[in-house]
Every structure is written in structure tokens, then in C-alpha cells.
Amino acid sequence: MFDIEEELKNLPASPGVYIMHNADGDIIYVGKAKILKNRVRQYFQKNKNHSPKVLAMVSNIAYFEYIVTDTEIEALVLECNLIKKHKPKYNILLKDDKQYPYIKVTINEEYPRIFMSRTLKNDGAKYFGPYAGMQTVKGTIDIVQKIFKPPLCTRKFPQDIGKGRPCLNYHIDNCFAPCIYGKVSRDEYRKVFFDICSFLEGNHSSLISELTEEMNKASKNTEFEKAAVIRDKISAIRHFEEKQKIINADKQTDTDIIAFSSFGDKTFVEIFFVRMGRITGRKSYRIDDTGNSDTEEVLSDFIKQYYSDSESVPGELLLQEQAKETDLISDWLSAKKGRKVSILVPQKGDKKSLVDMVKKNAEISAENYKLAGLKLFGSKNKVLSELAKKLKLEKPPMRIESYDISNIQGADNVASMVVFRDGKPSKKDYRNFKIKSFEGANDYLAMQEVIYRRFRHAKEEETQIENGEIARENAKFLPYPDLILLDGGKGHISAVLQIMETIDIEIPVFGMVKDNRHRTRGLLSKDGEVSLMPTDSVYKFITNVQDEVHRAAISYHRSKRSENLKKSELDEIKGVGKVKKGKLLAHFKSVDNIKSASLSELTEVIDENTAKSIYDYFGKKQ
16 A cells, blocks of 8 residues: 555655656656655645646545656656656647648668658658648749759669650759669769758758859869759759748857747647748647646746657757746757757847747637637537527537447347537547346347446446545546437337436437438437438438447447457367357357257257267366
8 A cells, every 4th residue: 555645755855757646557747856855745735836737636646656867857858758658647748730741851862862751750861841831841842843853753763774764854854864874873863962951951051152163163174054054053042042031141040939829728839940040940739738837837848848859959949938947958958969058038139029920820829729619619519509409408418428239139238328529529438338237138228227327327426526535527427418319219218218217317318210221310209209301410410429329339349249259168168169159159148058058959059069069068067
């Protein structure tokens, strides 16, 4: 038994990481401390300044463990790694609003290629980005294509050199055609891709200088055609340069700018990348459950999580507001980069203007999320309002529960409950039930058992909440639904209403009935049927619910049936394999029934030799 009070006394006065577990052993929070003894004890002291989030977390701590480190920076690195691995419930976790694309140049290959990639891998290739979207990537690759004319075809080099004619791109001067034997050497090919990398990195000045030198050399050697090609490249690069927003042409420190905006319990973070004095990209993140966290903590956690994964660390970070532990984070990033990383909160001047620009983008992200949510909620709410109107409910059913039974001739009898919140599936609220009170096929009794158990659990949880035994947010069967939908007709409705009256629960119950083609037809109550038109939005919604609960029940039944087929006394009998075992269980419903079956009854299902082996086996066992 873990005694928290006793363990708190034994905490060391050392830096390290502490790990909080709930009663199920799940990691619910990971933190780091300069002095473990002081930090961990703070959680269990009565403190008016504890946020609701911390209070909720502490109420769920069953035990904790800790790892001592030599330094606070080591603790910070370990904390980041553990959060990334376990994704604890009460830690701030990043959600990337989009899967941002990169441009990948396979400089690690003998003959490199350039293409779009959505994942970063440690494979020796060079990645550029992230870019704001596919259009930006496509536009950038188009610019690279116009300037450097790399091959974008599917030919593989060097094996395809000299095989076949060059494609259309060569004839329209859009490819330098390495496929033509003897036209381009390996080194010349690779030089083009090194130039592409230099261009994508923003090293335009050095690239232009290098190309100018090549052009002059070609001109002196009377290679005028080659010199003209290089001249056009230089011109195109300069034209592209003019289009980019220049931040600071004199002091070209790599800089990341971070700003945020909050909406409800979510924080939207924008990070802009400035390389070689120009804005080269951006990323957007959404962080959930930040309503009870201060901005210093959110910003600090964001920086730690983001740069623990990032391949690139800038020389400077510009922040909208001060973050917690900036000195420690600066030391950590400096060690990671190999030179000093500054963290600044600019108050005036050009840097402040940049931060304001990024903040404006964060505010737009928050506003767009708000509008999208309202639009989605409005759309779903419209369907739910229409459903309420058709079923004569007092209000739209924001939580709907649907139930279905699944078995094969009464064997492996199970049920599933699916939940729709605000008109969409809430899979974390789904529940499965194995029928325990009887064997055989009786959907009405099975439905009664499931409904009874579901609401018995809910009433037990209400009592536990009142007694302070569990927090409401950890209840598995609360809240109650606004509407119950059964995959069945009058018999199912009657059976469920009977049991609900017994346990004193009043919730509207309807059956989802199907036509002769097994398609959704309408909704049935004790008072009659509500017909639905296939073109009606409510019809589509009910069909979705019916399909989902049927899918869930079938999936659970298959899993339980698979378990039963795997674990059986029949496995001990020679000659009984999966197929025969399946036939026996489908026919006799249980192993007990097989045990009591006569030899002739067994022979009706399987061959005589196997039937005799089963009969003799269970006869000896008795």
C-alpha cells in the first residue's frame, strides 16, 4: 500500500522528474523540479492558489514515483521525453492544426531527387519547411524548377541514363535532361541539387556570388550558351528575392517568433520562422485544456515540447509574453544548438512589430476555430432541433445513446452502447456488455439486462461522487442521455420501458426500425411510428446512428467469439480444430451443453470419430 504522507517525507532535495499515477497505474502527470522535495510536497498542501486543474489532478493521484538527475537541465530533457512518450492527461499537449508539408531533397542519394514530404525522418536527406500548405510547396518547387530545371520524372539514375528519349520537359527547356547519355556528369548533377539546397536555405547572396563566378568563367572559356543559362538563373533568383519580405538585411540571425491567442479552454499558438532575414514559414498549434493554466506555464510547456522534437534550433526566440524558466530553457536550447540562444520579449521597435504580426495570426486562428465550431454546432444543432421537433421532445437531444444486441443463435451474447454528443460519435463514451443473466437467444431479456446495468452503474457513480470517492469527470456512465435509440421494434421498446420503470428512470425511448431491404425506415415509440424521408437530414443522421451501433455490436461480438474459440476445453481433445469447435459451439451454445450431449447428438454435428473422442473425453472427466 502506497502511503503518500510517508513517501513525501522521503523525497530527496535533488533535481529530478516526478511522475504521478492514478489508481489504474496510468501516468496522469509528469513534471520536473529543481528540488524534488519542495515541488512535490506543494501539490499535497492546502493552497488557495491551486488551480481547478491541479486540484482535479491531485484528487486522482494514487501514487507517485521520481527520477533523480544531476542537473535541472537533465530533468527538463527527461520531462520532455516522458511527456512525449506517455501523453499524460493533465500535461499540456500540443495539437497541430494541420499536417504541414516539407520539401525533401535526397542529397544522401547518388543522384538526388526533390519532392514534397509530410514527415520528417532522420534519413540523411535535407528537409525544408514547414510550409503553410500544399500550394506554397507547389509554388516553391515550381520556382526551383524554373531556375534549376531538375528532373521531376520517375526515371531512376544512373540506371536509366541513355534509355529512351528525353521527355517533353527537356524539349520545352524545363529539365537539364540527365537521362541523355554523356550530357551531364554525376558531379554536375549533384552540383545542381547543392545549389537548390542553398537556394531553399535562403543563402541567396552566396549562391549568386558562386553562380556569377561560374558565369564569368564560362564566358572567358567562350562557353557563351552555358554563361547565358547561369545568367538567367541569377536573374530569376534576384527576382524571387525581391518578392520576399525582408525582416533585417543587416543582422541575419535565425529567429523563431512565438505568439498566441486563447479561446475558451484552448490556446492557439503561431510560430513564424525567420531565416537569413526573411520569413520562410510558419506553423500553427492548438493546445487543449488550458483554461485553468497561466500563460507563462502554457508558453513554457509549448517551447519545451516543440523544441524537444525540432531538428532546427534558432539563435533567437521572440515571445509575446514572458515564459516560465526562460533562463533554464535558454541554457537547454543553447546546449542543443551548440551556441547561445537568446529568448526575448520585445517591447518596442521592429521586433515588437513582428511579434504583433504573429499574434494577429494567432488571433485569426482562434477566431476561425470559433467560427468553424459555431458553424458545425449550428449544423448539428439544426438536425438535433429537427429531431426534437419530430419526436416532440422538450429540447434537442445533445447526448444520444443507442443500443444493439449481437449473437449467433444465442451464442456469445453481447451488446454495445454508442454515444452521440452534439450530433457526432463520442467513442470515448462507448461501452460494451457481455450478457450474464442467461444463455441462448432472447434479445428482449438481453436489452433489459444492459439497460439495467448501465443505469445501475450511473446511480452508483452518483453516490460515489456525493461521498467524494470519485470526481465527476472520471465517471464512466454519467451524464444520463437525453434520448435512447434501440436497434429494434415494439418488443425492444416494451422490454426497455418496463425495466426503466422498475429502476425509476424517465428518458424518451425510440426504436430504429428498418424496411424489407434492411434500410432505415423510421422511428418507433410506444405511441406509434414517426416516418422519415430518405432526403431528410434527420433520416441521414438516424441511419448513421443505426449503422454505427450495429458496427460496434458486431465488432465486439466477433472479438468475444474469437476469444471463446481460442480458449476452450475442446482444445484438449484430439481431432477438434477451429472449424469443428466453431460448429459445436454454434450448435450447442456452450461447452457444458457439449459435455452433456449424447454420442448420437454429437454425430449430428461432426464426424463419428471426432464425436466419439469428445464423448469419451468428457465421460472420463466425469
